[in-house]
Amino acid sequence: MDDLLSEFLTETTESLDLVDVELVKFEQEPTNSGILDNIFRLVHTIKGTCGFLGLPRLEALAHSAETLMGKYREGAAPTSEGVSLILETIDRLKEILEQLEQEGAEPDGSDSDLIEQLDAMSQHVMDVMNGVEEDAPASEQPAAPVAEQEVERDIKPGEVSLDELEAAFLAAPGPDDDFSPEPSAVVTEEKPEDEVKAPEEAAKTPAPVMAAKMPEKKDEAKAKEGGAVKAQTIRVNVETLEQLMTMVSELVLTRNQLLEMVRRLDDSEFKVPLQRLSNVTAELQEGVMKTRMQPIGNAWQKLPRIIRDLSKDLDKKIDLQMIGAETELDRQVLEQIKDPLTHMVRNSADHGLETTEGRLAAGKSEVGKVTLSAYHEGGHIIIKIADDGQGLPTDKIKSKVIANGIATEAELEEMTENQIHKLIFHAGLSTAEKVTNVSGRGVGMDVVRTNIELIGGTVDLNSVAGEGTTFMIKIPLTLAIVSALIVESSGQRFAIPQLAVLELVKSNAKAEHRIEMINDSPVLRLRNKLLPVISMSKLLGNDKVINLSTIPKDDEADEEAEAAAVDQNVFVVVVQVGGQTFGIVVDAVFHTEEIVVKPMSSMLREITMFSGNTILGDGSVILIVDPNGIAQAVARDHAGQENNHVHAHESIEAISPEEKTALLVFRAGSSELKAVPLSLVTRLEEIKVEDIECSNNRDLVQYRGKLMPLIYIDDNLTHVEEGLQPILVFADENHSMGLVVDEIVDIVEDRLTIEISSEKTGIVGSAIIRGKATEVIDVGYYLPKAFDDWLEKRESFTNVNRELQLLLVDDSAFFRNLLSPLLSSAGYRVTMVESAKDALRLKDAGSQFDVIVSDIEMPEMDGITFAEHLKNDEKWGNTPIIALSSHTNQDVIERGRAAGFRDYVAKFDREGLIESIRECKVTTEKEAAA
Amino acid sequence: MSNNSSELNSLDGTSEYVTVHINEQLFGLPIEQVEDVFMPDAITEVPLSNPEVAGVLNLRGRIVTAIDMRKRLGLPPYDKDKVPMAVGIEYQQESYGLIIDRVGEVLRLGNRTFEKNPANLDVRWGSISAGVHRLDGQILVLLDVERILDINGEKSNAA
Incomplete structure (x- = not known):
């Protein structure tokens, strides 16, 4: 018997058993279309397989049964006769299969009896259906006669008791059923009379065969071990394999520990047996792994x-x-x-x-x-x-x-x-x-x-x-075993699936394979081609703000770092994902190891950067990098060139931890790094030096149909002499200004804490951004330099009304310093306090404000509690209060609203804040008017 | 979410809790949800994960996701010198470890001492607590495992 056939037999027998069970279920729940679909598919598959194996009897039977089920699937109400008929067909199929298994060929004989019944039933069901469409009440009438002719005379549709059906079902001998011949004989003796008349008339043979002979045959088959099919393969529950796998891993770990211990003893009698144990363990491990892997x-x-x-x-x-x-x-x-x-x-x-x-x-x-x-x-x-x-x-x-x-x-x-x-x-x-x-x-x-x-x-x-x-x-590949390259980045080990890895390149600043920067994008020159590279540590969110060509260690001074970096080796793992090839920069490369991919915990599954995790030989857990996720990140890193990665982008955004602020890091006027919150910057531009014009002692450039003044960090500075001049454009609806910088270094996301505030004008203070001291510039200082009227205009407008009193509550000095010039430039008189308590003190002292803007996350009393305090306060109860926070998840927003916040603005959303304040004012005025 | 086991148990009188200490506060976990107690060792941090996830670790061949309960509760970080403990939890066929300061004892508590979360309880705490028990000299905060593990806030609307 050829493999194809034996496999077919095993499979089909299983499917048929399933159909039996499902059919019974279906009869109990005739409205459950899921079950019907399932049965339909099973039978469909059987039919299909029979077709190309050249088994016409089976195929014809299955086809007819499928046709009938198709009708039910289209919405005809299933009758118990119908189900019985299908069950009977299943029995017949099984019978033929048994003979097929024994003799290796389909037995001779005709199934026209059943096929006729099935086809008649289909026809009838269709008639009923059409009947239903034309005239609903008529549906019962035609059902009876046909059914009587075809299947049974004594019992009307729907009157067959469940017990009888159960009996009919039980009578169907499956190869795996192990009831004795007697009960099945009894059941089937009743069957022809009670339920299935037709087979008796039309085809005397099949039913009795089924009833009496089958169990015998089955025994024969067992005795002769005719089920050679079954002996060739054993089906093992995957759970068992999984468990085996876990235990082998444990064994490996224990072995490794033992090896380590014996290694320390110089001359141990354990050595030889341990060596043996070690080999056996390795073979066992391999064996268990093999049981799970098969070529497609x-x-x-x-x-x-x-x-x-x-x-x-x-x-x-x-x-x-x-x-x-x-x-x-x-x-x-x-x-x-x-x-x-x-x-x-x-x-x-x-x-x-x-x-x-x-x-x-x-x-x-x-x-x-x-x-x-x-x-x-x-x-x-x-x-x-x-x-x-x-x-x-x-x-x-x-x-x-x-x-x-x-x-x-x-x-x-x-x-x-x-x-x-x-x-x-x-x-x-x-x-x-x-x-x-x-x-x-x-x-x-x-x-x-x-x-x-x-x-x-x-x-x-x-x-x-x-x-x-x-x-x-x-x-x-979550279940699979893969060969993985173990690498290190930022002191942590990761596994990169070997399949994605093309080659490894060692690189340092002096070497032939040097990482160079194109603007902010690091590239590697490799065999006369440029390969985009991305730093693993940057991908994983713990990068330093430095271009990759130097890769200095954290806190060292610049020169020192650079000197060190020259000798510093990094490794570039060149990977290919689909059509995309790129390099991942890591600090060290260890070895390759066969790993069992275990899926990430559902809590961590949304991190697209990892496809799973595994336990290494030494017992530690390491994360498996998903080159796909990295490829998406690379694409994203290259500034939205590919919009189709938006999805990945979002998922990363959603998990970005805590309150990080996007900062634009640049150099201007000196070698120190400077930074400005990215959200304040409208655009990054590079302008041609020739386009810079000088008028009235000021540098200007035509930008979007208007003249835009160029401002320097320091008045003594000037623009580059030739080529392109990078500028940061700050703009609101009326004005725009270009801040001339030497170099845009990077855009980083980091927590922003001003460590040292500054005396220097134009600088809010210094902060550590990605391990580097960085000056955070005060945009508010430069705006009026561009347009003297940037503030005045607003003031003249607001003067007409009356200067609005605004209270800003924020524990961070940085934000207070940042927002206050912005708010005053928008025409508000800003009072700043650093805690909710201070604000309450002002209230008690009798101060009055038009609008309160408050941070949410503050020590002692947070913004929500603060708002709740004010809600029913007689003095400040009517003062609109706007929440300011870096958390913008819906939950927090809801809570904020419940606490009495009018609006919720993300930190750094400058326009949003001003807009929100304006709206608050308008509503309050309206309320006052009303 | 009233179908959590602790509340259900409290209906029929008493139920048992494993008590744990976090930052000198007493907490209780329903005993049937606690698998084991272990010392979290060699935790592998998961970059880009929610900061409340301390990382993953190997516990007898299983990969366990460790939750930093101090961060989860918005408390100051662990004292570096002290060895933290972890309570092993099995939830939806996955293994988790809640990192805590130390494990206390097993207490049998009845609904006589049970109270709902006080209205002024910190929102963070309230979101993962199933109520409190008034004990002699101290208050025990019941932890709701399901909500603790809902770190990404998927079910928070139901809470």
């Missing part, structure tokens, strides 16, 4: 045969190409992906490819090509099924979608072609006009999707009319 080719074995048969059936010339069959994947994943793959390949050949005539007419080669390929990509396995056929018929999908009520025409209008194509993954949508034997019953693509999603994968498609369709399945 195993799942492809059947395909050439399927394609060959299809090609005959459909009279098409098909060339199946399989690439990457050796790609290993976890056993469980492989099992799960097998059926969907078969489905998809079959679909591609059947629907994807045109007929030979069609191909010739389209000017294509006669032979249609279906390409199946598999490869690893960044912690995932990608399987592609591509055909060079006609592409998906968009219009047909559309009409089908509308007909099935999956989406409305209007909704379709909104969709892109690709989105419409993806609707084929929707349950119950099949575009094949003709229901063929091969595929096209509306199962298929939704089964594929469900199965793939079950193992945490995704399926995508891309179709070009006339050129073909490509399906891409992406399955995570």
Whole structure:
């Protein structure tokens, strides 16, 4: 018996057992379409497999049963006769399978009896359905006679008791059932009389065989060990393997500890046996790992045969190409992906490819090509099924979608072609006009999707009319064992999957492979090509604000650091993800190790940078870097060149820890680093020096149709003499100003704490940003330098009204210093206090304000409590209060609102704050007027 | 979220709690949710993770996600010289370790001493506490494991 057949037997027997169980469930819950779908798919699969194995009896039976179930699936009310009939068909299928297993060929005989019944039932059900559509009450009438003719005379539809059905179900002998021959004989003796009359009349043979002979046969089979099929493979619960794996890991750890201990004893009698233990452990480990891994080719074995048969059936010339069959994947994943793959390949050949005539007419080669390929990509396995056929018929999908009520025409209008194509993954949508034997019953693509999603994968498609369709399945590697490169960055070890790694390059400032900077982007010169590189520590959020060409250690002075950096080696791990190649800069590279990928805790799963974690031989846990996640970060790092990574961007944003502030770090006038909150900067520009004009002793540049003054950090400074001059543009609706800088160093996210405040004008103070002392500049100081009227204009406007009194409560001196010039420039008279307590003291002292702006996170009394205090206060109860915070999650905002805050503004949202204050004022005035 | 086990237990009279100390405050965890107590060793930090996640560690071949309870409660960080302890928790087939100062004893408490969270309890605390027990000389704050582990605030709206 060939492998294909034996595998088919094992599988089908299992499926049939499942169908039995599901059918009974379905009868109890006839409205549960999920169960029906499941049964339908199982039978569909059986039918399909029988078709290409050349088992006409099984195929015909399954086909008829499927047709009947299809009717139920379309909404016909299932009757117990119907279910019984299907159960009976299942029994027959099992019977044939048993003989098939014993004799290696389908037994002779006819199933026309059952098929006729099934077809008649389908016809009847359809009639009923049509009847229902025309005239609902009539539905009961036609049901009875047909049912009587076909199945039973004594019992009306719906009157069959559950016990009888149970009995009928039990009577169906499955290979794994182990009840004795007697009870089944008893049950089946009743059966022909009570329930299933028809088989007696039309086909005396099958039923009795089923009743009496089957158990015997089964025993025979067991006695003869005819189940050689079953002996070849043992199915082991993955959990058992998983447990085994864990225990082996434990064993390895213990062994390592022992080795370490013995190593210290010079001449130990333990040495030899321990060596032996060590070897056995290693072999055991390997063995256990192997049990889980299989090349994907195993799942492809059947395909050439399927394609060959299809090609005959459909009279098409098909060339199946399989690439990457050796790609290993976890056993469980492989099992799960097998059926969907078969489905998809079959679909591609059947629907994807045109007929030979069609191909010739389209000017294509006669032979249609279906390409199946598999490869690893960044912690995932990608399987592609591509055909060079006609592409998906968009219009047909559309009409089908509308007909099935999956989406409305209007909704379709909104969709892109690709989105419409993806609707084929929707349950119950099949575009094949003709229901063929091969595929096209509306199962298929939704089964594929469900199965793939079950193992945490995704399926995508891309179709070009006339050129073909490509399906891409992406399955995570979470269960797999991978070879990984262990690297170190910022004192922490990480594993990078070896599969993604192309090569390792050692680099230092003197070496041939030197990291150079293009503006802010580090690149590596490698074999006459520039390779974008990204620092691992920067990716992981603990980078220093320094370009990579120097990589100094934290606190050393610049020169010293630079000197050290010359000798400092870094390693660039060159990785490839999809079409993208880039380098990851790490501090050290250790060795490669086979690791068992364990999924990240669900709490940490949203960090796209890691695909999992693992326990190393020494017992420590390390994180596995996901090259895919890094690739996305690289793309993001390169300033939104690729918008399609927006999603990844968002997910990173969502998890960015605590209150970090985006800061623009630059140099101007001196070698010290300077910084300004990025949100204050409107734009970064590089202007041509020739464009700088001088008028009235001021440097100006034409910018967006207006003259924009250029301001220098220090009045003695001037712009560069030639080339491009980087400037930071600060603008509001009326004015803009360019701050001339020498060099834009980086944009960093860091916590901002002003350590030392400054006496120097124009500088708020110094802060440590990414380990470097950095001057934070006071934008408020430079704004009036650009336009003397920047403040005056506002004042003249506000003077008319009356200067508004504003109270700013914030514990951070930096923010107070930053906001106060901004607020005063907007025309408010600002009073600042550093705690809520101080503010309350002002209140008690009788001060009055028009608006209060308060930070949320403050020591002692936080903003929320502060607001609650004010809420019912007679003095300040009506004063609008605006929250200022770096936390902008909805929860906090809600709490803030509940506490009485009028509005919620993110720190540094300068425009937002001013707008909000203005609104508050307007509402308050209105309220006052009313 | 009234279906957490501690409240359910308190309906039938008494239930047992493992008490833990964090920053001199007494907390209680329902005993049936506590798997084991261990010394967190060799914690691997997870960059980019929520700061309340201390990291991951290997506990007898399982990878355990350690939660820094001091950070979770907005308390000052752990004293570097003192050895913290961890309470092992199994939640939705995943292993977690709550890092605390030290473990106390097992107490049987009835609903006689139970009270809802006082209205002025810190929001942070209130969000992960299932109520308090008035004990002699001190107050025990009941911790709600499910809400402690909801660090990313996915279910916070239900709270």
